[in-house]
Amino acid sequence: MSVTDTAIIGAGPYGSSLAAHLRAAGMAHQILGEPMGAWRNYMPPGMLLRSEAFASSLHAPRSGFTVEDYCRQKGIPYQPMGMAFPLETFVDYGLWFQGSLVGDIQAVDVLNLRRVGGQFQLALSDGRSLIARKVVIALGLKGYAQTPPALQGLPQRYASHSEQHGDLTWARGKDIVIVGGGQSALGLSALLHELGARVRVLMREAEIVWHERPEAGRSILSKIRHPDAGLGRGWRSLFLSECPHLFHMLDQARRRLVMDKSYGASGAWWLHDRVVDKVEIWSRTEVRSASIDNDRVVLRVMSDNEEALVDADHVIAATGFKTDMRQHAFLSKDIVDAISVHGGLPELTSNYETRIGGLYVIGPASAHSFGPVMRFVYGTKHAAPSVARHIAGSLKAGARESRWSPGDSPMSEQTSE
Ligand SMILES: Cc1cc2nc3c(=O)[nH]c(=O)nc-3n(C[C@H](O)[C@H](O)[C@H](O)COP(=O)(O)OP(=O)(O)OC[C@H]3O[C@@H](n4cnc5c(N)ncnc54)[C@H](O)[C@@H]3O)c2cc1C
Incomplete structure (x- = not known):
């Protein structure tokens, strides 16, 4: 001891x-x-x-x-x-x-x-x-790791969470569905597409929120109006980046509200050109259930209020x-x-x-x-x-x-x- x-x-x-x-x-x-x-x-x-x-x-x-x-x-x-x-x-x-x-x-x-x-x-x-x-x-x-209920219980060979993935070469040449519309989903979709997988992203949101590319040489006025901070641009980001001890003084309900409204699903600016028009993206889509059929994972989804079946070799939950x-x-x-x-x-x-x-x-x-x-x-x-x-x-x-x-x-x- x-x-x-x-x-x-x-x-x-x-x-x-x-x-x-x-x-x-x-x-x-x-x-x-x-x-x-x-x-x-x-x-x-x-x-x-x-x-x-x-x-x-x-x-x-x-x-x-x-x-x-x-x-x-x-x-x-x-x-x-x-x-x-x-x-x-x-x-x-x-x-x-x-x-x-x-x-x-x-x-x-x-x-x-x-x-x-x-x-x-x-x-x-x-x-x-x-x-x-x-x-x-x-x-x-x-x-x-959070996995949507519809994907829980599927065999590991057919379903995983984004947190489980280091090396991605296993996916080369495969049909991969990614559930999620944030940085993990978009980042994985770009990497998988670039190594030769066929990728579809199913996201709940109506559209992807892209971060703006940082501009070089901003004016002093622009920097005062929208200061750069550790977590992003703006006074709210500056507060959240630099004053966690003040955040700590808020009551629980307010803290929760700030957490819920901060930094939702979004994609980094440098992913935009690697994803848009390269990867198939389904918006307003929710996975209702999943099953295995003929060595494929089959998802029943609601997309734009219509039911559809999506099948793939593997589904990755990039759901946070x-x-x-x-x-x-x-x-x-x-x-x-x-x-x-x-x-x-x-x-x-x-x-x-x-x-x-x-x-x-x-x-x-x-x-x-x-x-x-x-x-x-x-x-x-x-x-x-x-x-x-x-x-x-x-x-x-x-x-x-x-x-x-x-x-x-x-x-x-x-x-x-
Ligand atoms: C895909 C992805 C991308 C990200 N990108 C960014 C980014 O760009 N910038 C950023 O700021 N944050 C990013 N994050 C968030 C980032 O993971 C965290 O900010 C950061 O890693 C937290 O650091 P940590 O030291 O708390 O934990 P970690 O870096 O996760 O380290 C955990 C440590 O715990 C050890 N450990 C685990 N279990 C045990 C055990 N039972 N006993 C002993 N040791 C154990 C591990 O070996 C490791 O050493 C990203 C997260 C993900 C998932």
């Missing part, structure tokens, strides 16, 4: 940014999970980031570690906005950030998390156990994600019950702490409390320093009061250099 002050579960942008801050503050911690695992395994090669390059940096405790710094060092052409930013470059950037600022990451899964006394016990996939005084859950979108802490099988029942407040959503304090003291949630699962910025890498600039400060403060206060001792640890801990 090894011990640490803080265990961070997840080694993506949020977990890594927090680890960098804890390390800089000299706070003992361990970070668990496959480095940039979600980006390396569950996003398709060739994908371009939907966030602008200036808004895609992990948050470091000191300067010199942004996407721009990385590109400068590696001789990669960089533009803050309007740059086609490939997944592969982002993954390399994330690994470089981790190598520079995070140190040792243990590429293990947490299989079980439970409370023991006032601390936490974690069972790891390599057979070890870890005791931690604080735990931070930074698992991104894992476990939150919904936070639900109850989906994390590794959480003990008492933890799930305590932190899943509104239908699986965690209610967090202004320090990202759940109703269980010492247990924090950051990243997309904290969006209900801090707003849509937490669904994006941009939110690391708020979450990482804030949680690191709170953990440092409460451990220091606790150290003055308690007789807690880390005991004999066979495993070396990460601290500051």
